[in-house]
Amino acid sequence: xxxxxxxxxxxxxxxxxxxxxxxxxxxxxxxxxxxxxxxxxxxxxxxxxxxxxxxxxxxxxxxxxxxxxxxxxxxxxxxxxxxxxxxxxxxxxxxx
Amino acid sequence: xxxxxxxxxxxxxxxxxxxxxxxxxxxxxxxxxxxxxxxxxxxxxxxxxxxxxxxxxxxxxxxxxxxxxxxxxxxxxxxxxxxxxxxxxxxxxxxxxxxxxxxxxxxxxxxxxxxxxxxxxxxxxxxxxxxxxxxxxxxxxxxxxxxxxxxxxxxxxxxxxxxxxxxxxxxxxxxxxxxxxxxxxxxxxxxxxxxxxxxxxxxxxxxxxxxxxxxxxxxxxxxxxxxx
Numbered sequence: 001x002x003x004x005x006x007x008x009x010x011x012x013x014x015x016x017x018x019x020x021x022x023x024x025x026x027x028x029x030x031x032x033x034x035x036x037x038x039x040x041x042x043x044x045x046x047x048x049x050x051x052x053x054x055x056x057x058x059x060x061x062x063x064x065x066x067x068x069x070x071x072x073x074x075x076x077x078x079x080x081x082x083x084x085x086x087x088x089x090x091x092x093x094x095x096x
Numbered sequence: 097x098x099x100x101x102x103x104x105x106x107x108x109x110x111x112x113x114x115x116x117x118x119x120x121x122x123x124x125x126x127x128x129x130x131x132x133x134x135x136x137x138x139x140x141x142x143x144x145x146x147x148x149x150x151x152x153x154x155x156x157x158x159x160x161x162x163x164x165x166x167x168x169x170x171x172x173x174x175x176x177x178x179x180x181x182x183x184x185x186x187x188x189x190x191x192x193x194x195x196x197x198x199x200x201x202x203x204x205x206x207x208x209x210x211x212x213x214x215x216x217x218x219x220x221x222x223x224x225x226x227x228x229x230x231x232x233x234x235x236x237x238x239x240x241x242x243x244x245x246x247x248x249x250x251x252x253x254x255x256x257x258x259x260x261x262x263x264x265x266x267x268x269x270x271x272x273x274x275x276x277x278x279x280x281x282x283x284x285x286x287x288x289x290x291x292x293x294x295x296x297x298x299x300x301x302x303x304x305x306x307x308x309x310x311x312x313x314x315x316x317x318x319x320x321x322x323x324x
Contacts, residue, residue: 021109028193
């Protein structure tokens with residue numbers, strides 16, 4: 001049994017939990033809710049995108065640039081798997 | 097936050113859903129703009145009706161025309177969507193964008209379209225009937241409640257099935273109509289009877305502000321949970 005190392009990071013797990021609850025959120029929302037620096041958030045989002053866990057969509061509303069993020073089907077599957085694996089680890093601990 | 101504590105993270109999920117369903121930012125901006133245009137139209141029409149001087153009437157009519165064009169512009173989602181999003185994003189920049197997934201079945205879409213059609217037909221019909229004094233102006237609001245309340249219920253149940261707070265809006269509007277029928281003045285009486293129609297904006301804004309504060313409470317809880 002191996003936990004998904006990309007999701008297991010606490011910040012990325014928080015991002016995945018937020019994204020799994022809604023259709024999409026933008027960069028500013030994540031930045032202020034998670035209280036991260038811009039560079040840190042960009043780096044985490046890049047890592048999640050590279051592993052096909054999130055989709056990134058860039059657009060303009062008027063002159064305001066917007067970067068929207070949404071969870072991919074693979075991301076949902078991996079997150080579910082992560083919880084199942086966490087549960088198994090927990091039950092293994094108790095059985096010992 | 098400890099990654100091993102999945103219960104905390106499940107709580108994050110719940111708070112996020114509660115926040116996203118109580119995020120009426122665009123609706124508040126839209127209602128304030130509509131309210132402003134509506135009150136301006138009403139005020140100007142009354143002013144023009146009472147004024148005798150052409151020097152005052154001509155600019156007032158021109159201004160009224162501009163407001164009417166603005167009202168039409170803001171009534172068409174194709175044109176207003178981008179502008180409303182821009183204004184909302186500028187005002188609530190820090191909160192960014194959160195879009196909730198609302199799946200509306202084709203059957204529900206059909207019911208919504210029919211309700212919107214009935215609503216669009218009934219609004220000018222009610223105004224015309226009132227204009228030609230075919231009924232007591234006192235009953236304009238109660239008569240409007242017959243088509244406004246079902247339309248609101250359809251929209252709330254089909255597009256915001258979790259945000260039950262929004263039900264306050266049609267409930268207050270219906271209560272207002274019943275009180276008016278029993279001749280209990282709620283907001284306006286005598287010569288300002290027609291202003292009772294503005295109750296749709298007053299109750300709307302009240303409901304949206306409650307929803308906004310509920311959303312903000314959930315957002316604060318979410319932030320503190322994420323910071324643990």
